[in-house]
Each structure stands twice: as structure tokens, then as C-alpha cells.
Amino acid sequence: MVIKTEPFVVNIGPAHPSTHGVFRMRTTLDGEVIVDMEPVFGYLHRGIEKLAEERTYTGCIPLTDRLDYLASMSNNLAYCLAVEKLAGIPVPERAEYIRVIMAELQRIASHLIAVGSFLNDCGAFMTPILYMIREREKILDLFEMVCGQRLTYNYMRVGGVSQDIPDEFLPALDKFLKEMPGWIDEYDRLLKENEILLARSKGVGILPRELAVNTSASGPVFRASGVKWDIRRADPYSIYDRFEFDIPTGSVGDCYDRYRVRIEEMQQSLRILKQAMEQLPKGEVRSDVPHLIRPPVGEAYGHIEAPKGELGFYLVSDNSIAPYRFHVRAPTLINLTALRDMMVGWKVADLIIIFGSIDICMGEVDR
């Protein structure tokens, strides 16, 4: 006998361990199967775009730290690039290298949290994420050396970085680069062919290539769907055209591909770091920039490949000391567009995994 049931609405979140922040999924369920899902957010909206309109160009840098707080260095970089484009400010060679080193370390740190919490959601409770937090701590130690901060760095400046790296930084970075490949191998030995992980993530939450392009997905989510698109290659900024690295892509666009792309990107970041460390020149770390920057009237869009996707800043200047308009193209907000399509038809237990595989940071979604 078949029992007929009515679909019913269940709110998952806003405060739920698997939502990585305050995020609500208003799901319509038929038994255990997801019929519909609507993301609801905004709980962490701080009006950063509006706040920035009343600050000087340099004063906006700490605000960018608080967007994606797991990748503050990348946010600093994207914003500084946009202001430099707007005002035509050059950056010294050494500062460019330091920026690349910081951005790639940040990518590894962000991916460690992404992969760790994804595996946590898969049911590998606490073990992998603690391994990965252990490694992330080493990166935070390096960041602390250069700027004294472990989360919101406020390290980059328009026209360079705030201060040169200390003497003990390069030996510590070298040690990290020697140790990290072994740690990545360790994760692979633990998880790559793990039965449970494969069963739970292979073929789950597929984002087809066409849909990924149409919904403006970016970052690892985009590349896992088979699109070889990385802004470091497609539209090289800073000095990325000088480094050799590959762009890992997935084939199916499922949760497993997204997890693999992140692991492989960490290995590529290590390659870039090694090259950048070898080529690091001596010299100034900051060009001569006035305290109050007054860019000419106009607008600029600066974008980078942040750990979570394409992070862009659209700035409009009216030749005053504050931006007339400050807009953030937040990658994780736009990556959520396809979330419903990835979830419908799967079960509640898969919803947690699919959501975890996107890697969102509410500070950036809500701004």
C-alpha cells in the first residue's frame, strides 16, 4: 500500500551547525526528498557598501577585511587593484611579489577550511577539519609575522603593502612549503578513496556546465563543472603571467569534483609560492601615495580570482577623498544562484553536503 503524504515546509537554519553562518534554507520536502528550496539570508548585513561611501579610499581597506573573513588578504588585494586602476597608481616590483605570496597562502588557508568543513558535513566528524586547522594555523603564524593579525589583516595598501616582510618570514615560508605537500598527501591517504566519502559525494548535487555559465558561477564551483576559467590566467592581474601553474578542472560538476578541485588548487598554489619566493626581488614595498587619494572622475572594475570565486570591486570616483560608489561583486552570493537546481530531487542529508561543497562565507554574501 502506498501512503500519500503532503509536501511540507521545513526551515533549515538560520542558526544551524551546517549552515556555516546565519543562513536559512526554506525547504519544501516530500518525505525526505527536496521538492523546492529557497535561500534566505541577510542576517549579517552590515551595509558595508554604504559605510565605504563615507570613508577615505585607504579607510575602506579594513572594511574589505570583513567581507570574506576567511580570505581577508584576497579582499585587500582586489580592492587595492581596483583603486590603483582608478587612480593610475604604480606598484613596486617587490610589493607585487609579496602580494602574490600572501594571496596564494590565503587561498590555501581558505581551501583548508572549505574542504575541512565539507568533510565535516559529510560525516567525517572533526578529524579532517582538525588536521586542516592545524595546517591553517601555520599560515596564520606567517600572516601574524608580517602584519600582527591572524584574521583581519589590513595588510595591503593602495600602491603596495603596509610594511616589508620581516627577516624570519622567508625561512618560515620555506619550511611551510617543504612540509605542506606531505600534509596534502596525508589528506589524500585518509580520504581520496574513502568508500563513504565517494558514496556520499560522487554524482551528488551536479551543476552542469551550461547552467554554471548561465548562473554566473565562479571559482572552484565553476571549474568543477568543467570550465577552464581562472582569472589569474584568463585576465592576469598583478604579476600572475610570470608563474607556471595549471588550472585543475572537474568533469561532472558534482560535490566530489568540487572537493578535488580545491585539493589540487592547493598544490598549484604551492607551485606559485615556490616560484614567487625564488624570484622575490629587493626594493621598495610601497610607492609614493598621498594620504588622501583623490582619483580622477571615472570608474573602474578590478577583479581577482579569490579562493571562493571572482571577487570584483566596482568603484566610481567623483574626485573627492571617498568613493562615490563602492560595489562588491561577491562570488559566494552569486554562486548561491544555482543552489536550488543542485538540491532539488536529493534528500535532506545530501542538502547539507551540497551546501557545504559550495563553500560560502556569510560575511561576503550579506555584506
Place this chain on the structure above:
Amino acid sequence: MTVALSGEEIAARLEEKFPGSVVESGADSLLVKSGSWLEIASYLKTTAGLDFDYLTAITAVDYYDYFEVVYQLTSIKHNHSLVVKTRCYGRDNPTLPSVVSLWRGADFQEREIYDLMGISFDGHPNLKRIVLWEGFEGHPLRKDYRRW
């Protein structure tokens, strides 16, 4: 390297296809009439050689006399980009056509502009506030918005 297509060249092509639709064009962007924007967007997306299949970002800027909405378009296929702008006038109910039917990536971004800038998008499937709550008064990113 992503090639930024010249706004003037594209404007000349658009002028041929949709006469009177381009208001002005510069080296890095072009401004089109809001009435013909949806047709132009569809043309930019589907024409071979242009193939703007990827909508990178949408932003709105408040210039008091009008709102300017800026579309950053990219073609993944050809690796080129274009900036298209359109304007809407009036502060009570400025409206623009929605491009969600072409690029679904516009969905949340148009809702965000509706929420914070107060521009309505005709044809959007689910136009409601996104980061602020229903019942919030005003649109904070407008230049004349005051809390006190």
C-alpha cells in the same frame, strides 16, 4: 588576457541593427536606451562572434537625476568583455527590464539592486528584498537616504 571590446565598435553594430538605441559610446563602455536594452542584451548573448554568455556583475549608481545600471558582460568562449550601461529616471518607481530570462546569474543581483537602490526589474520571477527585511522603509544605497 581578457580583451575589452571597444564600446564604439559595438555601438556602430547596434546602431545598424537597432537604430536609435545607443545614447552614447566611449572606448570602454556604451550607454543604451532602457527601452531597447532587453533586445540588445539578447543580441549580445546570441550573436556569433560576440557570444556574451557570462554576466559577470550588475551594479547601480545613484546620480540624483537618474540611476545608472552597469552590466559587466564576459564571453567565456572568446575571452572578451564589454561594459553596457543603461539609465532610468524618476525616484518614485524607476523601472528597467530584467535580464534573468537571459542570464540567471542576474537573479540575486537584481534583487539586491531592488532592495538597496529601489529600482524595479520588469519580468523578474521573484522580485523581493534580499538582505533587508520586508517592511523596511527606504533604499539605503540611494544618495538621499537618511536614517536620522
